[in-house]
Amino acid sequence: MKQPSPGALRRNALALSLACAAAPAFAQDSAPTTTELDRVMVTKRTEGYQVYGTNTATKLPLTLRETPQSLTVFTRQRIEDFNLITISEVLQQTPGVTIQSYDSNRTLFNARGFAINNFMFDGIPTNYTTGSGGNSILSDTSIYERIEVVRGASGLVTGSGNPSATVNMVRKRPTETFQASTSLSAGSWDYKRAEVDVSGPLSKGGRVRGRFVGAYTDKESWVRFQHDKSPSLYGVIEADLTDSTRLRAGIDYLKTGSDGGAWSASPLYFRDGTRAHMPRSYSAAARWNEWNRQSTNYFATLEQQFGAGWSGRLAYNHRATDTDSLLLAGSNTGNWADAVTGLGLRIADTYSVSETREDAFDLYASGPFQLFGRSHELVVGINHYDRDLDTIRAGITSRPYNVNAFPSIYQWDGNIGRPTTFNYGIPSNTVNTTETGYYAAVRLNPIDPLKIIAGARYSDYRTTTDNYDVNGVFTSRSARTTAHELTPYVGVLYDLSSSITAFASYSDVFQATARRDINNQLLDPTTGGNYEYGLKGEFFGGRLYTSLNGFYMKQDNVAELDPNGGEIKLPDGSSPYIASKGITTQGGEFEVSGSITDHWSMTGGYTYSYSSNPDGSRFASTSPMHLARFNTTYSHGQWTVGGGVSVQSEIYQMQPIPTGRFNANGTPVTATGKMSQGGYVLFDLMGRYRINDNLSVGVTVTNLFDKVYYRNVGFFNAGYWGEPRRVLFNLRAKF
Numbered sequence: 040m041k042q043p044s045p046g047a048l049r050r051n052a053l054a055l056s057l058a059c060a061a062a063p064a065f066a067q068d069s070a071p072t073t074t075e076l077d078r079v080m081v082t083k084r085t086e087g088y089q090v091y092g093t094n095t096a097t098k099l100p101l102t103l104r105e106t107p108q109s110l111t112v113f114t115r116q117r118i119e120d121f122n123l124i125t126i127s128e129v130l131q132q133t134p135g136v137t138i139q140s141y142d143s144n145r146t147l148f149n150a151r152g153f154a155i156n157n158f159m160f161d162g163i164p165t166n167y168t169t170g171s172g173g174n175s176i177l178s179d180t181s182i183y184e185r186i187e188v189v190r191g192a193s194g195l196v197t198g199s200g201n202p203s204a205t206v207n208m209v210r211k212r213p214t215e216t217f218q219a220s221t222s223l224s225a226g227s228w229d230y231k232r233a234e235v236d237v238s239g240p241l242s243k244g245g246r247v248r249g250r251f252v253g254a255y256t257d258k259e260s261w262v263r264f265q266h267d268k269s270p271s272l273y274g275v276i277e278a279d280l281t282d283s284t285r286l287r288a289g290i291d292y293l294k295t296g297s298d299g300g301a302w303s304a305s306p307l308y309f310r311d312g313t314r315a316h317m318p319r320s321y322s323a324a325a326r327w328n329e330w331n332r333q334s335t336n337y338f339a340t341l342e343q344q345f346g347a348g349w350s351g352r353l354a355y356n357h358r359a360t361d362t363d364s365l366l367l368a369g370s371n372t373g374n375w376a377d378a379v380t381g382l383g384l385r386i387a388d389t390y391s392v393s394e395t396r397e398d399a400f401d402l403y404a405s406g407p408f409q410l411f412g413r414s415h416e417l418v419v420g421i422n423h424y425d426r427d428l429d430t431i432r433a434g435i436t437s438r439p440y441n442v443n444a445f446p447s448i449y450q451w452d453g454n455i456g457r458p459t460t461f462n463y464g465i466p467s468n469t470v471n472t473t474e475t476g477y478y479a480a481v482r483l484n485p486i487d488p489l490k491i492i493a494g495a496r497y498s499d500y501r502t503t504t505d506n507y508d509v510n511g512v513f514t515s516r517s518a519r520t521t522a523h524e525l526t527p528y529v530g531v532l533y534d535l536s537s538s539i540t541a542f543a544s545y546s547d548v549f550q551a552t553a554r555r556d557i558n559n560q561l562l563d564p565t566t567g568g569n570y571e572y573g574l575k576g577e578f579f580g581g582r583l584y585t586s587l588n589g590f591y592m593k594q595d596n597v598a599e600l601d602p603n604g605g606e607i608k609l610p611d612g613s614s615p616y617i618a619s620k621g622i623t624t625q626g627g628e629f630e631v632s633g634s635i636t637d638h639w640s641m642t643g644g645y646t647y648s649y650s651s652n653p654d655g656s657r658f659a660s661t662s663p664m665h666l667a668r669f670n671t672t673y674s675h676g677q678w679t680v681g682g683g684v685s686v687q688s689e690i691y692q693m694q695p696i697p698t699g700r701f702n703a704n705g706t707p708v709t710a711t712g713k714m715s716q717g718g719y720v721l722f723d724l725m726g727r728y729r730i731n732d733n734l735s736v737g738v739t740v741t742n743l744f745d746k747v748y749y750r751n752v753g754f755f756n757a758g759y760w761g762e763p764r765r766v767l768f769n770l771r772a773k774f
Contacts, residue, residue, distance in 0.1 A: 097494065139750065219237045284342070350404065
């Protein structure tokens with residue numbers, strides 16, 4: 040039996056202390072009043088495409104115009120209008136965010152050329168590892184009221200001031216009156232989905248309320264052999280303990296089971312140097328491939344309204360993620376198939392199991408104070424997370440195939456003998472990561488048109504790797520990183536008119552990374568600075584928000600995939616990285632969000648971003664320099680119609696490419712060349728007909744003109760195709 044780790048004991052003590060802190064509130068008994076809490080905590084239900092406030096960037100309740108950073112908010116209506124089922128689909132519509140797919144199960148999100156790994160649950164920071172070797176699982180959108188994306192460094196509240204973006208996923212809350220809805224979807228590649236959402240009072244007078252959300256997705260894929268199933272469950276109870284105290288607690292669960300996943304991408308070149316043009320359904324995977332991931336979050340939030348306009352919030356989240364994968368594919372790394380026979384690839388395979396356990400909390404208070412006869416605002420807080428990532432001792436013991444000879448890619452049907460595996464159920468190593476941050480910010484109001492936001496965060500960060508033998512006995516500690524960092528933040532806003540505000544902001548960049556080099560050593564933390572400046576505006580009576588801004592960043596120790604890593608896999612299954620110094624990024628953005636009339640809404644933006652090495656060469660070439668995304672809807676009578684467009688410039692990666700010449704032993708002579716995907720344009724359409732007040736039917740079409748393009752190029756000498764045209768029908772009912 041596995042013994043509790045020191046991290047687990049610490050987390051249990053933390054959970055107990057939080058429960059004790061909340062317990063006294065149950066003794067109170069009076070009528071609920073939540074209006075002020077909703078305003079300060081920014082927990083009000085969203086309506087339409089616009090939000091009245093957000094506190095993701097600074098913990099202060101600010102409008103989009105009052106926030107001195109780039110910020111996009113996906114409201115519930117926007118998510119439903121475009122049938123955005125996954126977080127990945129939300130980020131695909133987010134201005135300035137690009138999606139890279141390594142294969143059919145691994146996706147990396149980038150903003151301004153850098154990976155997004157800062158995520159938040161209801162404002163509680165957590166750190167996700169996505170992309171190559173990533174085991175994190177992102178929730179189904181059915182459980183969220185809105186999703187906020189802050190681009191640029193947000194180190195004041197998240198600790199690790201990642202200069203890409205922070206994604207805050209705000210869960211649905213119970214409603215004071217009964218409501219219920221259901222949704223059925225069906226479409227391309229045998230896509231089927233059902234969703235139900237029931238909410239309302241659980242006690243007389245509505246002092247105790249509950250909500251349940253369930254969803255189930257079953258789908259095939261345009262990639263042959265793949266079949267996915269994803270059940271999602273969410274339950275929450277909220278109670279007004281007094282007229283100024285609110286407690287909320289719940290659980291959300293998601294499981295993704297993927298059978299026959301590709302774990303590979305299409306070859307870009309043959310061994311004679313000619314281009315390979317494989318179909319978009321190409322997969323060199325085994326039919327028995329499986330990648331199972333499940334995530335469970337337990338959470339509790341206590342909100343308290345004090346006197347003099349002050350409020351406080353204590354929030355706790357426990358995240359448990361389990362993954363296991365048995366995968367095989369024909370590998371393109373260092374291998375090229377023959378253009379005639381299709382032979383020449385090797386077999387890559389793996390069996391891996393991991394477990395993640397994380398406890399996190401966030402405690403803060405905010406409110407107004409008087410100074411020099413004027414009113415100002417202050418927020419002070421502390422947040423902490425403690426995470427154990429266990430790599431379970433598991434692997435392959437025998438194989439009924441030769442790893443040096445993959446069958447012809449032209450004749451491959453996915454049928455191959457299944458290897459024998461073992462799983463001891465105990466860790467071979469445990470990576471423990473903890474971070475505690477103390478933060479404070481003030482919004483000064485020296486004169487009516489001028490606002491100054493200044494703050495700082497002090498972070499204690501530590502990560503260690505403990506190794507164990509086959510009996511689960513501790514043997515060594517192979518890596519340790521400790522950091523103590525002060526992260527300053529300052530923002531200035533000046534109202535040029537009743538509609539337009541000029542702003543500028545600065546934040547330090549500090550990010551202790553979980554990425555490791557080819558020797559399995561942790562990379563040094565990324566450090567630097569992030570500057571933003573520009574104009575923000577509100578028009579049409581505040582219904583339409585716009586922003587125009589520039590940004591500049593300079594960073595050291597930026598992690599990127601090791602070009603010499605090849606097929607090397609580290610003990611936890613991830614790929615090796617290297618750190619680059621002196622990386623500068625500059626660019627600009629334009630964004631629009633909201634409504635022009637009661638019937639016409641629009642969202643979207645344009646981003647220019649260019650990152651360079653100290654010698655002037657381009658860094659992060661797999662992210663486009665130019666990216667534009669716009670979506671709009673128009674309602675008339677019972678009809679709502681809309682669409683979207685996404686325009687992206689070239690992406691590329693430098694890789695070894697066969698020259699057409701051969702060495703004496705028959706292997707191809709290669710030269711470093713440019714693997715690229717040129718710029719392209721994608722169009723989407725949506726339509727919905729409201730049959731009556733409670734029933735509507737709709738359809739969404741993505742990649743309307745069936746554009747053929749690569750979503751990612753160069754990863755392991757291959758390219759992963761973007762999704763072909765997809766048609767999805769939807770029936771929604773409300774009760």
